[in-house]
Amino acid sequence: MPSAAPLECRNEFALHNERRTFFDRDRCMQEPALVMLARHPVFAESAGILSRLYETYDFLLDCIAPHEWPTGPGQRRILxxxxxxxxxxxxLDQAMRRIRNPPACKAELTALADRRHVDxxxxxxxxxxxxRQAVELPGHQVHLLxxxxxxxxxxxxxxxxxxxxxxxGETADTLAGCTAEQAGTVRAAVELMLATAPDLCTGLLRHGRYIVAVDGPDAFDSASTREIPGAAFVAVRCMRTPERLAEALVHELVHLRLYDLQATRSVFAPAYDTATAPTVAPEWHKDSxxxxxxVDRALAAAHVYVHLRAWFEQRALDSGGPDLWQSAETAAFRATSLLxxxxxHAEDCLGPAGRGFLRWLTEVHQSRTGPRPRERAAP
Known part of the structure; x- marks a missing residue:
């Protein structure tokens, strides 16, 4: 999901006239939101999310295409x-989406096995x-393409x-190989992430396999998609400073975590379809x-804004500066509105895990900002 431009305070605060209702700097000293966002056993702990994901893939091959995917080391069908x-x-995800149609699911897995480069x-x-260039972390590597x-x-x-x-489009953007200078900026950005939020960012980085540079006149600032899981795409212009790149990486890695969670948890109701789902109107997008x-896009954005609020307030506490506080306030407003x-729509659109996820996210956010009066919220 493409990220927005660097966060600013906009006229939504004047429209709602409730900045201090939903954001209080004094609370920043009281609750470790960055830690709370890192340690939920189901919704945040990366080791558990990724282990469950891998076991699901291996079990899928074992059940649907055992002959096409023979066992290897440790009786696993895939490393x-x-x-x-x-x-x-x-x-694998394409096959999982066809699990209720075993022949179609098996066809996807057979086609995947036939690709010579699969290993x-x-x-x-x-x-x-x-x-090869990579950021080395304990037990994990994030590669630069x-x-x-x-x-x-x-x-x-x-x-x-x-x-x-x-x-x-072909003339709008293109994948660009990382330069040595950009590789240095990536490493500096990761160092900043780990210094600012060590528990949270250590976990988030485990959801990223590749950092990919994008260039072109119409390139987004940063983006990720469920169709290319594990890859964070960042515009070259956002790779000029560690501070801007760290923000973009936090944004996209939070999305990647949710994609991984969705693969094995009932985040959305079985019949949910983004094409026909109910929609909401973010106040800051009314002229877009x-x-x-x-609802799925709104939930994913709320997830990011809760994290960005905590990220920006910690950065403000660490280094000061009104711009960081303003970005934290903007993220707080947007998270409150979207949650x-x-x-x-939770009852109709979210599954059991999704409703639990929303409750947890709301509790973390409100522990720092306080609840927003429902009657003031736009639909």
Whole structure:
């Protein structure tokens, strides 16, 4: 989901005249929201989310396509580093969406097994030609895509997925290989993330496999999509400073965590369809080409804004500056507004896990901001 431009205070505060109702700096000293957002055993702990995801994929192969995916080391049909590769996960997710039609599901898994590059990774291909760059973390690596145009099957498939699901058009944007300077900025941004919110960002980074640079006249600031799981796309212009890049990475990694959670939890009701779902109208989007959002987009955005509020307030406490406080206030307002709007549709649109997720997110947010009077909220 594309991120917005750097957060600003806008006229929504004048319209609602309740800034101090939903945001109180004094509360910032009282509740460790960044820790609360990192430690929920179901909705936030990355090790559990990713383990459940991998076990689901391996079990899917065991049940539906055991002959096409013979067992390997440890009686596993697929290794974790292969299963969580973005292009492979795309195929596995396509199969999972067809689980109620076993022949169609098996056809997807058979096609995936027939791809000769399935046991390779983008990082391994780049290492073969001496291009590999990665951020090393305890038990995990986040790779930088250095040459998207590499003539390897996995790179070609990755390019095709970007064109299909995120690109604004052939002349609008393109995948750009990270430069040595940008690689340095990525490392500095990750250092800032870990210094600001060590528990939260250590977990969030585990949901990212690749950081991918995008360039072009119409390139988004940053984006991610369920169709390319594990990849955070960031515009070259947002990779100039560690501070701006860290914000973009927090934004997209929060999305990636929710995508991983959705794969194995009943976040949405079984019959939920984003094309026909109820919509809500964010106050700050009323003049945009898309003034109304379906519930799933609103929930994903609320999830991000709760995190960004906590991120910006901690950055403000660490380094000061009115701009950071203003960004925290903007994120607080938007989170409050969207959580309230989604709650009105929770019974019909969310599944059991989704309703629990919304309650938890709201509790974390309100523990810092206080509840917003419902009668003041726009639909």
């Amino acid at each position: 974790p580093q292969t299963a969580l590769e973005p292009t492979v996960r795309h195929g 390779s990774t983008l990082a391994a291909e780049e290492e073969r030609v001496g291009l 250095m040459d998207p145009a590499l003539p390897a099957p996995g790179h070609q498939e990755f390019q095709a997925l970007f064109r299909q699901h995120l690109s604004a 080409p898309v003034p109304r959002w379906p 309230d709007k989604v709650a009105r």
